[in-house]
Amino acid sequence: MIGSRARTPVTWIRCSRRSSLIELSSRLPLRPACSPSTWGHSLKSGSPSIMADSFKLPLRPVIEKSDRPDSLPRDIAQINAQWGSFRELTEASLREKIEADKDKDPWAEEDEADQETADVDTSERMEQLYKRRAEIIQFAGEAHAEASFALDFVSLLLSKHNPRQAETTMSLFLKNAAPLGSLNSEVIDPPPRPDTALGDIKSVARGWRLQNFNNAASKLLNAGLRLNVEVDAETEYWGQVLAVKEKGWKVCRLPRDGQALGVQYGFLEATPLFRDRGLAALRRADDGKLVLDKGLVPRKTQGVRVRIKYQGRIIGCSKVCRPSQDVESTESRILQARDTLFEEELFYEIMREARVLGNQGVTTRQNLVKVPVSEEQEILLDLVDWDQDHASEEAASSNEQNALADAISHSIRILLTFAHRQNLRRRTEPPLPLAPKRRPVSEYQILRPVMAYLQHKSHIQWLESFIASLRRVLEAADIKCDFSATQFSSIGVLQPNHLFPKVESLVGVFLAPFESTFSGTLITPRSSFKVRIRTNPTVPPVGTFYDISVNLPQFPEVQPLNRVGLQGEVAQAVTHFVMLDLAAAISLQNPKNQGSPGKVSWEVAYPHHGELLARDTAGQSKKMKVSLSHEELNIQTYSLSRGEGFAKPVATKSALLSQTWKPGASGPQPSLVEFVAQASRP
Template sequence: MAESFKLPLRPIIEKRDRPDSLPRDIAQINAQWGSFRELSEAGLREKIEADKRKDQWAEEDEADTRAAELDDSDRKEQLYKRRAEIIQYALQAHMEASFALDFVSLLLSKHNPRQAETSMSPFLKTAAPLGSLNADVVNPPPRPDSALRDIKSVSRGWRLQSFNNAANKLLNAGSRLDTEVAAETGYWNEVLAVKEKGWKVCRLPREGQALGVQYGFLEATPIFRDRGLAALRRGEEGRLVLDKGLIPRKAQGVRVRVKCRDRIIGCSEVCRPAQDAETIESRILQARDTLFEEELFHEVMREARILGSQGVTTRQNLVCVPVSEEQEILLDLVDWDQDHASAGTAISSEHNALADAISHSIRILLTYAHRQNLRRRTQYPPPLAPKRRPVPEYQILRPIMAYLQHKSHIQWLETFIGDLRRVLESAGIGCDFKATDFSSIGVLPPSHVVSKVEALVGVFLAPFESTFSGTLTTPQSSFQVRIRTSPVVPPFGTFYDISAHLPQFPDVQPPSRIGLQEEVAEAVTHFVMLDIASSISLRNTQSRDASGGPGQQATGQLAWEVAYPHHGELLAVDSGGQSKKMKVNLSREELTVETYSLIRADGFPNPVAARSSTLLTQTWKPGSEPQPSLADFVTRASQASA
């Protein structure tokens, strides 16, 4: 690189051939020695020798001696005189400097009047107008040819040096400009590539000369919406740099785990960044996904705080959602490269699928909330109110809790009805049960207002319903159980609506909106027990013997009649007038039917039960050895009683 151009600021000092001119030397000799007539070589040599032998401190001692001889009054007078002389000299120098300044200012006022006016004295301003004095060179003395040749050579050298410096600067500027053009071209190509991918590129609000990319969601809460804009800076060699601001450097995601009895049995996959993390698109995607995950966990924490009455607990970075007495769902925000396996982990594919389903569901619900915000923003705004309207919590955990709770109740009811059916089948009783899971979720009707995804999510946010129906042993006897779970707070929870159709007992109806599983099990078991008692009483009712005793059939068997239906008790009277009793006990584990004789106590009109040696008992359990059916047991009990 060429040396930088240096401009001298001091004037060039011209060296004279002789130090002083001859007239000045003559004036100095006259002032020191007098006239030349009195000056001789011998006198000068004597003066030189006298100066050599003279003591240099003698004059000072003499002056000190004369000063000591003076009295105080003379010394003060002398000091005043010297002081007055110094002040006079200072004033004279000041006046001469002021005159010189006024002269120069008046001379410069011809060309720069405003600047020269600031240094002029008030007297000069009134005495002489500005620009009245000017200077010009008139008939300058001619210069010799040697001086002109030197000036020409120096001027030519300066011009050549200036040209060289200018050329070097232009070359450097050209190379620097080429580098800048290449860097700017690469920068704008990457910016255009980002825009062609569908990202919104705009100016930064606080930096008008900088560009930014909008990777966040405009319908998110303000705290996350403002963080969704990153600056597109130009790095080294025109490389595009994404200034993500408050976004963490590592990719983060919400992890969903399934916990059962203090052990992790399922874990969802945390979203991982792209393999090519060096591209600008992958960095933008990572920033968007991380911001979305942070907003998701923030909204989950907000909703979890209002679900404390439902058993949801929160910690610093963990949300625990109970599903059943033994199972719960854990949600936390972790880095993608964190070791997800922990102590006491027993991962299964089934529960991994459940965790992944919950993980996808919460993200879909947050996106649905963003669309609802957009829909509300595009509508007419509500009227102004003095109080600021609060921002409601998004429905993210509540639909999932409702779905899991509803599914848990469905599984419990299926298990209970299955156990009850196996008990009845072991006794030879035919029954049919039909389950319609999530009957509220049907075929979506076509709609031009909302998309299919929004319509599906809207159905998922509605109350869940499932129905269980069954036909019993007696003709036209049936029952139906409808399970309804509402995700809205309040009311939040699962309720059972049971309806039964028993022709023998038309007035028997269960209570509405049962909330406990134990009560539902008791009600269904009670209806089935009533139906079994009705089927026993209706057996062979068409073949009774009109001539026989009351309640006796033509074949000689007893005719059982339901006496206390809600206790499962049937009564019959044999030919000897002795009363017989049959009691039916039904549970999800077994069916027990026992018969025994009744005796009439003194003073009581109704017979009182008394166990005799002829007691018959039969118990049916699923998975036990083959036993006679209930019909065979009733036939044998009727014959034994006869």
């Protein structure tokens, strides 16, 4: 590309009066020596190469016509500058000028100017530039000096009346050369004014004074009216503020705005996150009404809802506090803000405590806390708006379960208030010694007492149900026994104390471990058992434990384990002790006292297996197997062969005697005494 361009002649043409060069392609048959008119004629003649390429290039700038024609004074000024006076301008001279321009080469002037420019040496041009630069700098310096002299003159003139302000604009030379106030100006012998002008000035001055007096009177009247409105508004505002204070609310100044008042509706013993939000500003509206700060007052009333879920179904739900009907009242809005803030803090503390109780099965979601009570029952706590109180369509609740949910709801609120009182007591006591590490703030005890109570109640219900089923089995065999349960009790005792209010002492009892006791008499005389259930809400070890104690005169060496934690182990131990007493009762039945000397006498051989042995006068051996559970009582008798001793029963149908007692069985059933008497026959 470069080589081909070097071999091809290139023609440069000066375009219009902008001194710009346009490079044309070598395919155009342009000649450097030809004149523009000849070149234009060749274009019109239609060269084959030009016609083939259809290449068009404008050589003159487009003349844009102005939208508005030049005014006549401007045209006259242009004619005077170009031709001189109108006396020297004639029609003949204009025609001669037009004819001369037709024969003149349009490129001649520009070529001459370019030739003159090209002839100037580079060194001379640089010298001219330096001279022009020096002249510009000199002119700028002179202008700056003249402006400085004028500024100093004005400053010195003003220093007579405003010396401090004029001194700041004076130059250092003027300050040293002339003192302040040494130049002044006065009007000397002003020209006299006619009487008509003086009369007009007086009339205008009188009119201005009257107008200013009218404006001042109007402003004073408007100010008076506005002052009356402000007085009425302030009176109404302060009356509402006093009404709020008389209701018992604390009114104080805002910490960051000393000119504004605020009402303290929050709790001072709450965590800092909610304590700082418990102060709302009492603003005054234009009409004097009291307005709470809208940035702190919640839009809707919120509350913690408690639901009881049993086997995947909601069976109980608590009630959420509803707003008052008088929404426009300041008192109702303050109460709404206080209740909502309290509910938000309650749910915050519940979520904070639930994260610590994860090892006890408590789970948290975005706005939900699940507290397990038993394998089939759990408690759900969430923060909802008041209009979502009964929005759950799946709730098939009962009055009893709703009462339980309401009781749990009231309990957690009482426990949060109790925690606030504990914070107040700690704050009023002497502080602890300083430590290098900051003492952590422990979680409030809100869920743990409730969980302990519900778990304790669940264990009591289970034990009552188990003992009732065991008693029904024994009653089916006509066995008399007495099982009783003491009332629910707590380790803590409510004692009068003048240092603590009675309400706090009552809550302290609720925070103590729970304990309940079950006792019962067995079949044999002086045989009894006792089961003590103890649940610790906060004191380690946390959870429910069973302490079982028995009194078996026939087996004095039998003693149960202490602190049993599993319900299955408790059920197994109680059943085993009743089975031991049942075997002892069978062995105590003496057939001689019944007038049947031929009957055998049973003896307990393996008490922990429920086996009894007997031998009649003919030397025939028998074995009785006692099996007891909370569902049935089964007794089987076997005849033992002489060759095998007591080890192996004879597997004959006539040698086996069995009886099973179940509660609610149809048909007549023999009693245990009758069955033993039948089994004792030879």
